Amino acid sequence: MTSSETGTDPAPALQVHGELLPRFEEILTPEALGFVATLAERFGSRRDELLQARVDRYAAGRPGDHLAFREDTAAVRDDPAWRVAPPAPGLEDRRAEMTGPTTRKMVVNALNSGARAWMADFEDATAPTWFNVVDGQLNLYDAIRGQVDFTDERGKRYEVGAETPTIMVRPRGWHLDEAHLTLRQAQGTERAVPGSLVDFGLYLFHNAAALIAKGAGPYFYLPKLESHLEARLWNDVFTAAQELLGIPYGTIRATCLIETTPAAFEMEEILYELRDHSSGLNAGRWDYIFSMIKNFAEDADHVLPDRSQVTMTSPFMAAYADLLVKTCHARGAHAIGGMAAFVPSRSNPDATTAALAKTTADKSREAGLGFDGSWVAHPALVQTCLDAFVAVLGDRPNQLERQRPGVSVTRKDLVDVSTTGGEVTVDGLRTNVRISLEYLSAWVGGAGAVAIDNLMEDAATVEISRMQVWHWLHHRVRTADGTVVTEELVRRILAEVVDTLAADADEPARGRLDAAREVFEQTCLVEEWPQFFTGYAYGHFLVEQSLIEQGLAEQGRA
Incomplete structure (x- = not known):
């Protein structure tokens, strides 16, 4: 694409402070940097305001006391008519999704995993070094064009097979900056660009047209949102980006991770804000536990037991999962389950057998609850996840039609940890x-x-x-x-x-x-x-x- 086609300035306002290693210029083109600069100029101040709202909420003290279903958005929850957009091409069947960083070897392994989708992660699974940020974009660029391969230190060559998962990208959260790219301000100062807009913007700019030509589209996961206003900001970014690139409205799709306690009280509102670009919600269980501790950090009666003893069957976690499935299916959205983090070991087959049994139980439980798919962190777990969901779904790509009218989740259900045990x-x-x-x-x-x-x-x-x-x-x-x-x-x-x-x-x-x-x-x-x-x-x-x-x-x- 040329700068005239994208509406971006070919002389970017972004200053590059990282080293330009081989092939980096293919990603850090003037046009791509100009596109990211435009997004940062338009939306950076709103992002800052929303982050300040987070700071203010915690600074006021005892934030958990104020968690509740919002009265000012009740009309959204009470309106039964609205639905999210139907599943986008390549996202109808999501019964097993691989996750992982965007290193070259991981890209090849994920694409060969047999999963229905792959979440390429620039956030929790990536240490955001300058090399990892740009190299990850290069690896995705090559993968989308069928030119990714890998040779390890022993000389073994890895190539990608004919059938590959649908790619979904998780950019960094709103709270992280990219210090190696700065935007020149009107007053002559420079400030770091939001890492989320760097990851999103570079990927979209370089790959949207190629993905659309392949019959898919640019799909994303959105991490660590704490309110529907943060989801609204993403939706506005999507709308503007599609206009700048001249691609149809609604081409971009995003699954939002419900991985903060405040977001659990705004699931419907988050879906509503993203409804034309939504591909559902995900139960981000690990960050959710972290968020629960943060929101009740001042409360001795909210102390949780050892990390290993807090599971999805803990009552407050089970309530969160029930609410997520009910909310998604009432609005025609996918509900995606949490991570299976086990890594198989050839040196310990007994432990592997036991862990696979636990993974089967976990994924079978999620499928039985109504989830449409789930996450695994290792290719060896993909088949286990697939089998668990096939046992419930059969030949159906999902179970969006399955409603949970009998589920009623209250504030107390979501925040009371007294029955966790352990x-x-x-x-x-x-x-x-x-x-x-x-x-x-x-x-x-x-x-x-x-x-x-x-x-x-x-x-x-x-x-x-x-x-x-x-x-x-x-x-x-x-x-x-x-x-x-x-x-x-x-x-x-x-x-x-x-x-x-x-x-x-x-x-x-x-x-x-x-x-x-x-x-x-x-x-x-x-x-x-x-x-x-x-x-x-x-x-x-x-x-x-x-x-x-x-x-x-x-x-x-x-």
């Missing part, structure tokens, strides 16, 4: 600390999805871990054996875990471990916890450090 243990505390450190060590090194203890950990699961530790520490929770969680105890465990992990580590790994420890301390062992660990970690280790290293490299080349 207990807080010292082992659970130690596991939260260890997993946080192992994951964060990988994250600052550029890996966003990490297999630990045969589970795929990503940013969301680590957010639960660090926030649980903060919550237990803040309320001096007593564990099952009577131990009180204190800062002294947490720091002692932290030191022990660091020593264990550092024992066999080389110097670069120890450096990453030191960085991980700093991130954990600054986002967990503080009185005022940050909304997300990614803000601190990104600014200190993926931006500052990379720019320092880039500067040193440039000096060396001079």
Whole structure:
């Protein structure tokens, strides 16, 4: 496409601060950057206002007390007539969806997985280094054009088969910036561009026409929304982007993740705002647990047990799932289930057999509840997920016709955790600390999805871990054996875990471990916890450090 066809300025207002590695110029074209700049200029201030509304809500204190179904949007919920758009091409059957980062090898594996759809993740499963952001776009560009392949370090070549899943892209959430691209302001200053608009804009600009020509379209997942106003902003971005690119209104489709507690009270309103571009809702279970802790951080009666003991059968989680399915099917929208995070292990076949049985039970439960499909984090789980849904769906692509009129979910059902059961243990505390450190060590090194203890950990699961530790520490929770969680105890465990992990580590790994420890301390062992660990970690280790290293490299080349 030319700049005249897109309505964008070929001389972009964006300044590129990242290194231009081989082929990066194919993605960072003047026209593509101009398109992203236009979106940032039009919608950046509204995004800032909505983020400030989040800050104000938490700063006011006890945000969980104010969670409720909104009175000012009751007319939307009470109107039985409206529906979302019918399923877009390639999104009719979503009974098994793969998720994962956009690295070259992962792209090939996901496209060969046999899943119905693949969620290419620039958010929780990607550490947003400059390389990962642009390289991920290149890999998707090649995949859509049938020119992606991969040869590993052993010389094994991976190629993509004839049948591939429908691609869906999850851009970063509204809360994250892309520091390597800045927009020049009217007053002469520069500010970072929202990472969400970078991921969305670059992908749409380069691939919309090719996707439409293949009989599909540009499809997205929207993460971490906290209100229908944030969904409205995305809808306005979609409308403007389609106009700029000259593609039909409604071509863009998006599934919204309900992964924050405030969003659970606005499911219908979120669908309504996105209705012409909606492809349903997803039960983002991990971030949802994290959000529950954040919203009730000041409440000792909302302490949750060990992370492993909070499941989708916990009453407050079951209520959330029931409401999501009922809401979606009442409006003709897909309801997509949560993540199966198990990673099979050839070295431990017994554990693999047991985990596959748990995955089957989990996916069978979701299909029985009325979900139309679900997520898995590993290709080896795709068939298990498919089988569970085929057992319920048969040859039907979905079960959108299945209504849940008897389901009634109240505010109390959604926020009462007193019947969760389980207990807080010292082992659970130690596991939260260890997993946080192992994951964060990988994250600052550029890996966003990490297999630990045969589970795929990503940013969301680590957010639960660090926030649980903060919550237990803040309320001096007593564990099952009577131990009180204190800062002294947490720091002692932290030191022990660091020593264990550092024992066999080389110097670069120890450096990453030191960085991980700093991130954990600054986002967990503080009185005022940050909304997300990614803000601190990104600014200190993926931006500052990379720019320092880039500067040193440039000096060396001079």
